[in-house]
Amino acid sequence: MPDVRLGSSQGKWILLTTVLGSSMAMLDSTVVNVALPTIGRDLDASLAALQWTVNAYMVTLAGLILLGGSLGDRYGRRRVFVLGVVWFAAASLLCGLAPDPVVLIAARALQGVGGALLTPGSLALIQASFHPDDRSRAVGLWSGFGGVGAAVGPFLGGWLVDGPGWRWVFLLNVPLALLCAPIAVRHVPESASGPGKGRFDVLGAGLGALALALLTYALIEAGGGGRGVAVSAVLGLAAAVAFVYVEKHRADPMLPPGIFASRRFTAVNLVTLCVYAAFGGFFFLTALQLQVVSGYSPLQAGTALLPTTVLMLLFSARSGALADRTGPRLPLTVGPLLCAAAMLLMLRVGVDADYLTDVLPALLVMGAGMVTLVAPLTATVLASVDTARAGLASGINNAAARAAGLVAVAALPLLTGMGPEAYRSPVAFDAAFSRAMPICAGVLLLGAVLAFTLIRRPPPGCRHPDCRTFCNVAAPPLESGRRT
Incomplete structure (x- = not known):
């Protein structure tokens, strides 16, 4: 039985290294969008290249994240976590040194492989190391510190782009890894579920x-x-x-079809696809809209996006507690509707948009919608299957969210008629953005209808503190555990 106590020096080191590891992946998902216009100008990249800068990472991460969790369970969670941290840092270094869009896109795909190795292991190490009496508090601290990292991500990205340059968005991961990996090797006990049966x-x-x-x-x-x-x-x-x-x-499938026999699990994943497709398109296009059309600097654009994650950090726990009492149907219906309203409010954000009257109201409504739905969404996923399959269910839900986001980033420019050079023309991009936001709102409306129609019985109370304080906007939190 794991016996590390949170108040011990070893416990503090374990918490530090897992927070550093998860923060690398979280920061990367929030800071890159802010840097895209500058990357495009510096590397003379087309809009398609900017889409691939986001999606190359998401393709490998979404495709391999379940396999990464199984590798940790089989060969040792610390070993795979450290491998993921080192791999992620090496790919980040290649991103920071990329001389052209092709190398950057290839390096981003390699980053996704590293992310698939370290992301499941971060929470798994906490649950495999800490004494049961301290585990919930440790997970809550991990989630809270991760939420702070996600909240400052856009601001940090904008500051780096305006200051030392966009390459430091990626190079920042290298010193984090140089701190994280040795701490993990020295202070984190190894854990594994054993060789088990079957093959990967x-x-x-x-x-x-x-x-x-x-x-x-x-x-x-x-x-x-x-x-x-x-x-x-x-x-x-x-x-x-x-x-x-x-x-x-x-x-021994990576994604056993039998798990979808749960109607609630299937329904909540359909809602996830709608919600995170809209989120992916929104945050990709909004970071560009604020800079290309409204004339914001990268730092101003990054700072402008802070309210959404700050609201999630402050109020997710209360939202999760409320959803425990009301059941998931209400928040999973109201949350997407609020986010859809926020995207329609973003139609006010154009040339010379005023932050207080045009941008902030939309982002506050967006944050309120995300607060309402994110914690209940993850709690419902975990409550819809047997406890033994919680890790698998959470991994599938996380992969579905990331896949939905990458499809949205790929499809929205096509659906809105953005040409290869649209991000260089404020008029062309503004027109396409005005067509994209109603599409995203429509996808959220579909998610609300699915939730209202298909999600009925409330699950038992959520006992997962990571559900309630997780503040990353790219995907739901991962619950560790045996995945096959």
Whole structure:
């Protein structure tokens, strides 16, 4: 039984290294969007290249995150966590030194592999190391510190872009890793679930990532037409069909189809797809809109986005407690509706937008909607399956959220008619942004309808403090545990 106490020096070191590790991945998901216009100008990149700067990371992370959790369970959570930290730092260094968009995109894909190794391990190390009496408090502190990191991420990104330059958005991960990895090796006890039975579902993970990559490529490049787009779309669909076939017939699948026998689990994942698709498109386009159209500097744009994560940090715990009493149906219906209203309010943000009267009201409503729905969403996922499958359920939900975000970033420019150079023209980008926000609002409205229609029975009270204080906007929190 794990016996490390939170108040001990070892306990403090464990908490520090897990916070540092998770913060690397969290910061990267919040600071990169702010840097995109500057990256585009510096590397002479097209809009498609900027989309891939976001999505290359998301493709490998979403495709491999379940496999990363299983690797930690099998071969040692500390070992895989440290490997992920070092891998992530090396890929970040390559991102920071990238001479052109092609190298940057390849490095971002490698970053996603590192993220898939370290992200599941961060929380797993806490739950595998601390004494049961201290575990909940340790997880709550981990979530709270991570929330602070996510909240300051956009501000930090803007400051780095305006100051030392956009490359430091990535290079910042290197000193964090140099601090994190040695602490983990020295102070964190190794833990594993043992070799178990069966084999790793490498084929399933590969097919899933390949399907995401090919379909994303087809969406991003569809504006240019050509046979390559059609071939990519067909191959992507074929890979998706093969993925479903393999998972259905494999003895030890990465994503066992039987978990979707729970109607509530299936329903809440459909809501997740809608919610995080809208979030992904919103934060990608808003960071560009504020700089390209409204004339904000990167620092101003990053600071402007702070209210959403600050509200989540301050009020998620209360929202989670309220949802325990009311059940998930109400918050999962009202939350998306509030976020949809916020996206319609963003239509006021144009040339020379005033922050207090145009930008802030929309972001406050957005933050209120996210506070309302994020904690109940994760709690409902964990309550919809047996306790033994909580880690698997959470991993699937996290991967679904990230996949939804990358599809939105790929599809919205196509749906709104953004050309390759749209982000260089305030008029063209503003027109496309005005078409994108109603689309995002419509997707959220669909999520609200699904929640109201399909989610009925309230789950038991959420006993997961990470659900209530997690403040990253890119994906729900991961619950550790055996994933197969």
